[in-house]
Amino acid sequence: MDTRQLAAFCAVVERRSFSQAAEQLGVTQPAVSLQIRSLEKRLGLQLLDRSGRHRSGRRVEPTDAGRRLYRSAHKLLTMEEQLLAELGEEADGELGGRLELGASTGPGGTVMPVVLAEFQQLHPGVHVALSVSDTQRIVEQVARRELELGVVGAARRHRGVVFEPFFRDEVVLAVPAGHRFADRSVTLDELKLEPLVLMQEGAGVRQVIDDELREAGVRLRDLDVRLELGLQESARSAVIGGYGVTFISRSAIEGDLAAGTVAVGRVEGLEPSREISLVRSAGRAETRVAQAFVEFARSRLT
Numbered sequence: 144m145d146t147r148q149l150a151a152f153c154a155v156v157e158r159r160s161f162s163q164a165a166e167q168l169g170v171t172q173p174a175v176s177l178q179i180r181s182l183e184k185r186l187g188l189q190l191l192d193r194s195g196r197h198r199s200g201r202r203v204e205p206t207d208a209g210r211r212l213y214r215s216a217h218k219l220l221t222m223e224e225q226l227l228a229e230l231g232e233e234a235d236g237e238l239g240g241r242l243e244l245g246a247s248t249g250p251g252g253t254v255m256p257v258v259l260a261e262f263q264q265l266h267p268g269v270h271v272a273l274s275v276s277d278t279q280r281i282v283e284q285v286a287r288r289e290l291e292l293g294v295v296g297a298a299r300r301h302r303g304v305v306f307e308p309f310f311r312d313e314v315v316l317a318v319p320a321g322h323r324f325a326d327r328s329v330t331l332d333e334l335k336l337e338p339l340v341l342m343q344e345g346a347g348v349r350q351v352i353d354d355e356l357r358e359a360g361v362r363l364r365d366l367d368v369r370l371e372l373g374l375q376e377s378a379r380s381a382v383i384g385g386y387g388v389t390f391i392s393r394s395a396i397e398g399d400l401a402a403g404t405v406a407v408g409r410v411e412g413l414e415p416s417r418e419i420s421l422v423r424s425a426g427r428a429e430t431r432v433a434q435a436f437v438e439f440a441r442s443r444l445t
Contacts, residue, residue: 146223149216151178152190156205156213157287167287186212221426239268242432244292245284248374249312249347250419251275253394254444255294262439269432278347285422291433293422296347306420310444313393314351314415316408317378319385324408331361334410338369338387340378348375351417352390359412379405390415 154164155175165172183190190209193202205213246255255273263271274284278295285293286303294309316334318324324337341363342349353363369387372378378389379396383404399405421437423429 148182245274245281246294309421325406340387340389
């Protein structure tokens with residue numbers, strides 16, 4: 144059986160779309176349609192419901208036979224990938240090839256660029272490509288094997304991936320240089336009187352702070368929230384401009400702390416930090432380059 148046909152079939156089942164499957168595989172939509180028709184003809188079975196009238200409302204759904212084939216085809220493609228990985232990589236020698244990974248906006252804008260640049264300098268034969276997006280998109284791309292690894296600030300359930308702890312991210316209260324909170328501990332009552340800049344709802348850092356405050360008997364609405372901004376970079380800029388204080392990943396302001404443009408305060412009773420997770424595709428054979436990067440990153444981030 145032609146594994147290219149199986150790969151096209153699995154991509155359509157996973158994406159529920161011929162056009163999106165073609166985009167994932169880097170081929171034309173007619174090519175995907177031809178592969179599926181050839182597979183159906185070979186098996187003498189209809190594998191996909193193309194009517195668009197399925198109760199789920201999705202455009203393309205597998206038939207009962209398609210669902211049975213998908214389970215076995217997915218296993219077969221995984222075995223093929225593992226075999227090619229074993230045959231195509233030498234056990235030693237200089238690392239080479241391409242490492243494609245994704246990160247959510249927190250680690251993707253701070254820690255990961257530095258670690259990846261250091262890794263690439265150590266292994267000049269490796270081409271590194273980092274995609275930065277929201278956590279859900281990164282997880283889905285890893286599950287679809289568009290990315291080999293993901294680094295995200297929240298471990299959300301997804302049957303196509305495996306999460307594992309990667310490193311801890313310290314969250315601090317960033318304040319303008321010379322601010323009365325700089326380099327000292329303040330109470331929650333003092334914090335309530337200070338203009339606060341928050342990241343948008345759904346941001347990992349914001350969720351960490353919300354949880355910490357709840358444990359201390361305080362809610363975000365009890366604070367003087369003046370601005371809600373999308374990214375860590377936006378909140379950082381607001382603090383540098385003197386528009387308030389914000390909770391932020393320490394790694395996002397290391398340069399500002401060194402330059403003296405931002406200072407850090409501590410809120411009594413709060414010890415905010417978050418676990419940054421590594422995301423791998425379930426059942427995927429890890430390349431030697433990916434293994435080397437994970438080992439290097441763990442030693443660098445410990």
